[in-house]
Amino acid sequence: MGIYKKIREALVLVLVLSVYATVNGGNAQESSTTLVPAVISFGDSGVDVGNNNYLPTPFKANFLPYGKDFINHQPTGRFSNGKLAVDFTAEILGFKAYAPAYLSPQASGKNLLIGANFASAGSGFDENAVVSNHAIPLSQQLKYFKKYKTKLAKIAGTKKAASIVNDSLYILSAGTADFIQSYYFNASLRKAYTPQQYSNYLVGVFSSFVKELYGLGGRRIGVTSLPPLGCLPAAKTLFGFHEKGCYSRFNNDAQVFNEKLNSSAVNLKKQLPGLKIVVFDIFNPIYDAVKSPSKYGFVEARRGCCTSKKSIEKTSVLCNPKLGGTCSNSSQYVFWDSVHPSEAANQVVSEAMLLQGIALI
Ligand SMILES: *[C@@H]1O[C@H](CO)[C@@H](O)[C@H](O)[C@H]1NC(C)=O
Numbered sequence: 228m229g230i231y232k233k234i235r236e237a238l239v240l241v242l243v244l245s246v247y248a249t250v251n252g253g254n255a256q257e258s259s260t261t262l263v264p265a266v267i268s269f270g271d272s273g274v275d276v277g278n279n280n281y282l283p284t285p286f287k288a289n290f291l292p293y294g295k296d297f298i299n300h301q302p303t304g305r306f307s308n309g310k311l312a313v314d315f316t317a318e319i320l321g322f323k324a325y326a327p328a329y330l331s332p333q334a335s336g337k338n339l340l341i342g343a344n345f346a347s348a349g350s351g352f353d354e355n356a357v358v359s360n361h362a363i364p365l366s367q368q369l370k371y372f373k374k375y376k377t378k379l380a381k382i383a384g385t386k387k388a389a390s391i392v393n394d395s396l397y398i399l400s401a402g403t404a405d406f407i408q409s410y411y412f413n414a415s416l417r418k419a420y421t422p423q424q425y426s427n428y429l430v431g432v433f434s435s436f437v438k439e440l441y442g443l444g445g446r447r448i449g450v451t452s453l454p455p456l457g458c459l460p461a462a463k464t465l466f467g468f469h470e471k472g473c474y475s476r477f478n479n480d481a482q483v484f485n486e487k488l489n490s491s492a493v494n495l496k497k498q499l500p501g502l503k504i505v506v507f508d509i510f511n512p513i514y515d516a517v518k519s520p521s522k523y524g525f526v527e528a529r530r531g532c533c534t535s536k537k538s539i540e541k542t543s544v545l546c547n548p549k550l551g552g553t554c555s556n557s558s559q560y561v562f563w564d565s566v567h568p569s570e571a572a573n574q575v576v577s578e579a580m581l582l583q584g585i586a587l588i
């Protein structure tokens with residue numbers, strides 16, 4: 228894609244101008260120059276690269292057809308047919324390998340020099356909901372991050388580890404499961420909170436998370452907004468709405484949340500000296516792809532490529548080839564399963580993220 232190349236060129240220019248030549252301490256896999264020393268991810272299935280494979284949770288993507296278009300056509304735990312948006316981001320930043328899932332055996336030794344991934348599908352800001360999903364709560368993800376820092380200091384030395392922690396790109400993806408797997412299903416939660424109030428609560432947790440991460444040394448933080456929840460195939464198939472197009476009430480909820488997230492990020496920037504923080508707007512790129520699919524080469528924007536006829540609440544199955552079936556060409560689909568974008572859509576999202584995220588690097 229042309230724009231993709233242009234972004235890469237722009238970033239390389241930034242790199243050259245700033246003479247930011249971080250070479251990752253002789254790590255054989257990563258001897259080339261990268262725009263940040265490491266990428267560290269927290270949150271949900273938007274960025275989970277396999278932590279849930281090691282957990283007793285129903286939210287797993289370690290079976291085909293997940294990963295069918297990934298390296299070696301292997302499922303990894305990523306909730307996509309191929310790469311996630313963060314995988315594309317890492318590539319553009321110059322990485323030749325992806326930061327390992329923290330719970331995986333690969334998360335050791337020099338592999339940790341390029342970062343680590345703490346994310347867990349089904350996780351989110353509302354810790355009660357996360358616990359009932361048997362996913363890793365954000366508070367626990369931060370505890371793992373502390374352990375990671377200790378390991379990093381042993382591998383890289385104290386001084387180098389401190390500069391890696393200081394200069395790394397931190398990515399947080401959360402909020403979708405809070406709404407799609409919890410709020411909309413949970414009558415007592417809906418009774419206790421309006422969507423606005425629930426958003427206030429979630430964004431409060433977000434703010435505490437960022438403060439804690441800042442306290443642990445994080446300085447360049449990118450957080451993804453909510454996607455257009457009402458356009459996810461799940462909104463239609465699982466909640467039984469018969470509206471044509473996207474379900475506007477869910478989209479409104481997402482936008483209310485996103486506005487609150489934006490103002491919270493602005494406040495955090497004022498409060499925390501040296502913090503660079505960006506909200507990646509993934510709502511609009513996905514919404515645009517759903518509304519104008521042909522612009523991006525998509526043919527199907529409503530159904531996921533891989534579907535399941537069962538409710539995500541009862542079975543947690545978002546894609547089950549035996550129950551639903553898999554489309555023949557996932558590049559023509561905006562959505563891979565009933566919640567997650569296809570690799571092709573993730574590439575569109577990552578381009579938008581990079582344009583918005585230049586301030587972080
Ligand atoms: C951390 O990074 C900032 C720039 O983002 C720099 O000004 C500061 O000196 C760095 N601190 C350490 C300890 O590396």
Ligand SMILES: *[C@@H]1O[C@H](CO)[C@@H](O)[C@H](O)[C@H]1NC(C)=O
Nearest residue numbers: 355356359413414415416419
């Ligand atoms: C619904 O939400 C309430 C209030 O947060 C919580 O106590 C309860 O466990 C939730 N129910 C389910 C099934 O997750």
Ligand SMILES: *[C@@H]1O[C@H](CO)[C@@H](O)[C@H](O)[C@H]1NC(C)=O
Nearest residue numbers: 482483485486487489506508
């Ligand atoms: C949040 O801010 C970004 C950039 O600053 C903007 O593109 C986006 O539209 C904003 N979102 C909302 C919901 O205000």
Ligand SMILES: *[C@@H]1O[C@H](CO)[C@@H](O)[C@H](O)[C@H]1NC(C)=O
Nearest residue numbers: 524525526555556557558559
């Ligand atoms: C899949 O669809 C994409 C986008 O429409 C197209 O470029 C590609 O050639 C298709 N691949 C196959 C094998 O048909």
